[in-house]
Amino acid sequence: MNLARVDLVTLALFVAVARHGSISAGARQSHLAVAAASKRISDLEAAVGTPLLYRQATGVELTEAGRTCFSHAVGILEDVERMAGVLSDYASGTRGQVRIWANTSAITQFLADDLAAFLQQHPTIRVEIEEQNSNDIVSALMENRADIGIFADRTPSSMLTTLPYREDELVVVAPSGHPLTAFDAVDFVDTLAYDFVGLSRNTSLAARLLEESSRIERPFPLRIQVRSFDAMCRMVRAGLAVGILPRIAAEPHAQAMQLRIIPLRDAWARRMLQVGVRDANALTVSSRMLVTHLCGPHSPFA
Known part of the structure; x- marks a missing residue:
């Protein structure tokens, strides 16, 4: 037979x-x-x-x-x-799986709400999220370990297609009574007289602060390194140092821990988070739909 x-x-x-x-x-x-x-x-x-x-x-x-x-x-x-x-x-994109890697700033400020809205519209699409440093996200996209990445501008990504996602603002977080809290806004150079708590040096935020302190030829007084914004704010509350982090991420911690937020006057403190993909034409329909949801009119699939 x-x-x-x-x-x-x-x-x-x-x-x-x-x-x-x-x-x-x-x-x-x-x-x-x-x-x-x-x-x-x-x-x-x-x-x-x-x-x-x-x-x-x-x-x-x-x-x-x-x-x-x-x-x-x-x-x-x-x-x-x-x-x-x-x-x-x-x-048709109503079912599928999307692997997205994003940095801490994107996840803590914007991505959770954006993904919740997307998955409410497309409940059969599975989205896997991994929190990583911006440089690692670019590497994952190039090696096809991620479909979509969200990382900070200035991250080397010339081999990727990048689209604007959201803009965030870096601010100083200090304990009540700290000398910096006497000002409505400060220049970055004025903060370098005080000890800092920051993230690991391979994060985009730490790299930006080191780059700017080097540019003005001042040492960056990093005293403590931690892995999360929450840990940064706890160190600040204890009076061990000041920190710089995105405003939207800082505000709930500042409110809960009675910390002060002081804006930075420097232009570079306004950052653009961007969405990156290796090859827009090779994305699945589900990934294209998510890119369009995140980037709106900036998406090539809109």
Whole structure:
């Protein structure tokens, strides 16, 4: 028995013939010539090695083997139809999986709300999120370990397609009574007289502060390194140092811990977070939909 060459057209024809009790009627439903339909049925019988139909002047009836073949053929065709429906969902973007890597600033300020709104509209799309440093995000995109990345501007990313996502503002966070709290706004250079708590040196935020202190030829007085904005604010509350972090991320911590937020006057304190992809044309429909949701009119798919 060799069923490897039996195709779906033949199975659908056989089901139609069995239901109508006529090869000619089954041929019409399958949009085949009667001779071509008869040949397909004969080839199917040859493949299974036994007659499937009793051929009579008034039509055809299923043999016992034909009834078994009919049951399996119906099941196969229903499975194919279900498969087509599921794959159609992937093709239309209503189902799928998207891997997104984002830096801490994006996740703590904007991404959670944006993803919640997106998933409410597209509940069958699975989004996997990983929090990483901006440089690592670019590497993951280049190595196809992530579909979409969100990272800070100034991160080397010339091999990627980048789109503007959100703008954030860096501010100083200080404990109540600190000398910097006497000012409504300060220049970065004025903060360098005090000890700092910051994130690890390979984050985009730490790199920016080091770059700016080097540019004005002043040492950056980093006393403590931690892994999160929450830990930074706890160190500030303890009076060990001041910190610089994005305003939206700082505000809830400042309110809960009675810290002061002081704006920076420096132009570079306004940063652009950007969405990056390796190859926009190679993205799945689900990824394209998410890029459009995040970037709005800036998206090439809008």
